[in-house]
Amino acid sequence: MKKWRFSLFNALNYAFLTLFGLSMIYPFIYILVYSLNDGKDSMMGALYFLPRKFTLENYAQVFENHLIWQAYKITILRTLIGVVLHVTLCTMMAYALSKKTLPGRTFFTFYIFLPTIFGAGFIPYFITLQKLHLINSFWVYVIPLLFNFMHIVIIRTFLQGIPEELEESARIDGYGDFQIFLRIVLPLSGPVLATISLFIGVTHWNDWFSGAYYVSNKELLPVQTLLQQMLTEMEALSSSMQRAAQQGGQTVNVSMAGATPESLRMALLVITVFPILCVYPFLQRYFVKGVMLGSVKG
């Protein structure tokens, strides 16, 4: 009797978690299918797991678009520059704050902690960006994201775990402070730097807000902002086209083929999401640790 109850629980649990897992991945499979299917054909609906009329036309057209190329370039550029600078600067700060002998250590820790309790809010921040002439500049993507309190704490906690003796013996060997940082500390910090790179990299890659509200020059918009601008335009457009297709599609011209705004948007979505999907499973064990380190202190 008891045994049976146990396995019922298990069966339900496995079934539920399987459905749950599918609900997490299916939307991505669906857009992939949609983007690989002929646009006009997709409008008929009933497209679920496999492309019905396979084509690469959507991707070809997306890559022909100058604005999309430009946006993709901006996204990649800001992510690369942003990650390198963020990780370098946060690690330097964290290294200094990890030294218990540093005079003023408590003060500086509090100095960077205080703004996390009470922020100024959006408007004073926005005015500050204006005053710093960051509005409508590429650097509005990079500079405001150079530091992050939680990231500094995570790196600092990690660095404190490196045995003091290592640095001491290096000092005896005649290493200077900077050499110790470069040759002892950095090489040992791989895991934590990978975690922080992923966190900040995703933030950069996904940021649409800065592009939408701080930048008006079309040549400077990142991909995410482009997608955001399509949200409202597309909805009206695609639903009216779709309605037309559903009502008349089956009877009218069956050979009708080609890309639609919606199929192009799905192709753009896939090339936006794809890089992240490729990277994150490999970094998973690192970021789980990162969450732990952050929570212990936070």
Added chain:
Amino acid sequence: MNETLLWKRIWRHKLLYLFMLPGIVWFFLFSYVPLYGIQVAFRDFTFSGGFTGSPWAGMKYFQQFFDYYQSSALIRNTIIISALKLLIGFAMPILLAILLNEVRQLKFKKTVQTLSYLPYFVSWVVVVTLMQRLLTPYGGPVNDLLTSIGLLKEPIQFLNNTTWFYQIIVGSDIWKNIGWNSIIYMAAMAGIDQQLYEAAKIDGAGRFRQIWHVTLPGIRNIAVILFILATGSLMSAGYEQLLLLNGPATAAIGSVLDVHVIGAGISQGRLSYAAAVGLFQSVIALVLILTVNRIARKVSDVSLF
């Protein structure tokens, strides 16, 4: 003597101060200057006048907000949406962690976990685009599924529809964050002494009683702390999601303070007014978090500070 010693110590650490310099400057510019700039909420801000040169306006802009015929609706909507997210969005990751914790098949567990983190790594723009596509009544897979299994007679317009608005907001928030937020509970559960489960089994406890008496107490402290932190955001409903999901059709129940601040401040250029609304929001949030922290300390001995 002491003083020279301190200077010597400081000099010895000169490289470390150099390392901190960019950070000190950055936090000053991007955190402390805006804090100082809060005063624009009490001034008639002009760009040339800046933070300190614009004339004082007293409480004028706060008054303006409370006189605004929609201010109570804005506050109400914000609290409803964030409370729904707080209550449901807080419980779901715990539930997921408990279910995953009961899985003995490690490979299966790992796969589900990996999949569950996925939506956390895409932007709200991507999530809303996905929703538009999946939920459309014109041949979208969700409506197709629901009609084919007989749950629906005809397709539903899920987005831009007041009937479904809260479900969509809370549902998409959970979908995006549930996996990520469960990490911390999974870790806390991994730290529970396995002997406690053995002991419970010997005492005749079944699966559910083990969960109730061993698993839940094991994550109690971390749950309380996270709950206190979450209450701090009760006055903000999540501006990214609502900027993207709220439209004219749902404005009556979907307009919230966060979006109002951005709209009034940037789109309409009423910076002082928007700053006043934002400040009102931050002060309430601070009071909330302090209150809940105090209650938690009294009731459960767990608190943030």
